[in-house]
Amino acid sequence: MSxxxxxxxxxxxxFTHSLSSEITPRAAYEGRRDLLKLMAGGAAGAAxxxxxxxxxxxxxxGPHKLALLPGARSAVPGAQTMExxxxxxxxxxxxxxxxFGVDKGDPVKNAGTLKTRPWTVEVEGLVKKxxxxxxxxxxxxxxxxxxxxxxxxVEGWSMVIPWVGYSLAELIKKVxxxxxxxxxxFVTLADPKTMPFVGSRVLDWPYTEGLRMDEAMHPxxxxxxxxxxxxxPNQNGxxxxxxVPWKYGFKSAKSIVKIRFVEKEPSTAWNKAAAQEYxxxxxxxxxxxxxxxxxxxxxRIGDGGGLFAKRRKTEMxxxxxxxxxxxxxxxxxxxxx
Numbered sequence: 509m510s511x512x513x514x515x516x517x518x519x520x521x522x523f524t525h526s527l528s529s530e531i532t533p534r535a536a537y538e539g540r541r542d543l544l545k546l547m548a549g550g551a552a553g554a555a556x557x558x559x560x561x562x563x564x565x566x567x568x569x570g571p572h573k574l575a576l577l578p579g580a581r582s583a584v585p586g587a588q589t590m591e592x593x594x595x596x597x598x599x600x601x602x603x604x605x606x607x608f609g610v611d612k613g614d615p616v617k618n619a620g621t622l623k624t625r626p627w628t629v630e631v632e633g634l635v636k637k638x639x640x641x642x643x644x645x646x647x648x649x650x651x652x653x654x655x656x657x658x659x660x661x662v663e664g665w666s667m668v669i670p671w672v673g674y675s676l677a678e679l680i681k682k683v684x685x686x687x688x689x690x691x692x693x694f695v696t697l698a699d700p701k702t703m704p705f706v707g708s709r710v711l712d713w714p715y716t717e718g719l720r721m722d723e724a725m726h727p728x729x730x731x732x733x734x735x736x737x738x739x740x741p742n743q744n745g746x747x748x749x750x751x752v753p754w755k756y757g758f759k760s761a762k763s764i765v766k767i768r769f770v771e772k773e774p775s776t777a778w779n780k781a782a783a784q785e786y787x788x789x790x791x792x793x794x795x796x797x798x799x800x801x802x803x804x805x806x807x808r809i810g811d812g813g814g815l816f817a818k819r820r821k822t823e824m825x826x827x828x829x830x831x832x833x834x835x836x837x838x839x840x841x842x843x844x845x
Contacts, residue, residue: 570736577734579654615743672734693774695766
């Protein structure tokens with residue numbers, strides 16, 4: 509990685525992965541003040557709330573190098589965590605995006621070659637209204653909202669990011685799925701001319717992901733076009749990506765070019781690479797360890813301390829159990845990992 513060197517291991521699945529003991533962010537990160545610390549009521553409380561709102565807005569903006577993409581505050585239950593935001597420069601420079609390299613610092617260095625205009629997303633499969641949508645059409649399909657979500661990586665680190673977009677359900681309703689459409693497959697861009705690691709043996713390209721229909725329709729499942737009040741940086745999945753906050757980060761496909769409605773559970777990139785490690789559901793679950801490391805705790809980017817930083821307990825469904833737990837009622841979550 510560009511931030512620090514780390515050892516890697518290559519297993520029989522043919523891809524390189526970090527050693528579990530060395531899955532860690534940089535040694536030090538800048539802290540941020542808590543988001544919207546609303547205190548006692550009355551006039552003083554109202555004034556403080558107003559100040560906190562302005563402070564939160566300031567924290568939620570990027571460096572103003574990209575086009576602005578403001579979003580209204582979302583009213584979706586669970587869409588506004590009150591936790592401290594991850595600093596923009598960390599969220600935009602510590603990334604997994606294997607099309608641009610396997611180290612965390614590679615995407616920000618290499619993703620400048622990605623061309624995000626023109627951009628088309630094709631909707632196909634078991635829908636009554638298949639079609640092709642330009643990115644400008646998708647941006648106008650529904651009102652943009654800001655969603656402040658926790659992000660939990662399967663590697664054991666986490667962030668808090670203010671995304672901008674709208675519920676994927678808005679697009680799904682527009683294309684009218686047929687009754688036998690039970691899953692949705694997401695296909696991402698795989699262009700060797702602009703993505704230097706496409707064609708490597710790390711994964712089977714293009715990168716694909718999938719959701720069950722009820723997961724995709726859940727209001728927290730976000731079709732995201734921006735973060736920190738600006739359009740997505742290339743390294744974060746521009747110009748359009750998925751954000752599924754209760755699942756490990758790799759489930760949130762970046763730079764989507766095709767959305768396919770299907771009857772059977774689709775194959776996914778990491779499941780094909782190592783099925784014993786990355787299941788189809790990949791819900792954040794502190795009680796089900798990865799075969800090579802525990803998922804009981806996580807290292808929050810920005811907390812500081814590097815290897816010696818205090819780890820925090822991982823929450824079931826990444827803290828969204830109240831909103832999504834019913835989707836998995838009666839399921840064996842160890843079997844359906």
